[in-house]
């Protein structure tokens with residue numbers, strides 16, 4: 426690479442960093458939803474927290490940095506919504522009056538395309554999700570990440586200063602080992618852990634109302650306490666969650682039980698979320 430080229434790249438990088446700082450200055454609070462294991466309900470949690478906060482009157486952004494398996498757009502019934510540009514900036518897809526969504530799913534021509542992402546490309550795409558998307562003023566930005574501690578959560582932790590982690594787990598022992606890894610990851614990167622949320626925590630029998638602890642219960646709370654991080658609450662296994670998620674309707678908006686199930690966590694976000 427010539428010197429001039431290197432200088433151009435450096436200038437571009439500095440300009441992007443400036444745009445990132447500007448954008449973040451207009452976002453009051455950011456939460457990164459993460460987990461050690463896949464399929465524990467991160468996207469479900471991110472979508473429902475975002476929808477519930479918008480329902481309470483806040484302006485909310487939802488950014489899906491799961492580049493390989495973006496699912497939030499589908500969970501909100503926004504598949505096929507066109508993505509618009511304003512000058513050089515991408516306009517997030519509106520959902521209702523107060524929520525905006527950005528996901529790689531909306532940018533791919535064909536939803537069955539498997540994109541092969543090398544690490545640096547992923548980092549670049551995620552940085553652009555912040556620098557080049559017109560988020561505007563937001564009270565809350567929720568970021569949904571793929572499982573584990575790879576490039577995606579790492580980039581968010583490094584780039585989005587002030588983000589806090591919401592760690593989703595299921596209650597069984599095997600998952601609890603993974604919360605420890607997620608907490609350690611946050612600590613290594615100086616990203617505060619807002620709390621641990623135990624999902625799929627017990628099943629309420631629809632016939633007799635008895636609670637069945639399918640995956641055991643309470644492990645998330647115990648591990649959070651042992652690791653010295655807040656416990657946010659538990660969401661039971663609800664067949665309605667699958668139905669509403671598959672139907673593109675957030676559970677907290679489509680179902681009174683949904684509001685109730687998420688209430689404790691949403692209250693904590695609303696109160697403790699204020700820094």
Ligand SMILES: Nc1ncnc2c1ncn2[C@@H]1O[C@H](COP(=O)(O)OP(=O)(O)OP(=O)(O)O)[C@@H](O)[C@H]1O
Nearest residue numbers: 463464465466467468469625661662663666667670
């Ligand atoms: N509390 C719950 N009760 C019943 N089903 C649930 C619950 N939470 C999530 N699900 C269902 O579990 C499946 C996985 O959830 P989701 O896609 O949110 O997990 P994820 O952690 O984001 O997965 P990935 O690691 O692949 O990104 C979905 O079908 C979702 O509807």
Ligand SMILES: [Mg+2]
Nearest residue numbers: 467468491496
């Ligand atoms: Mg997901």
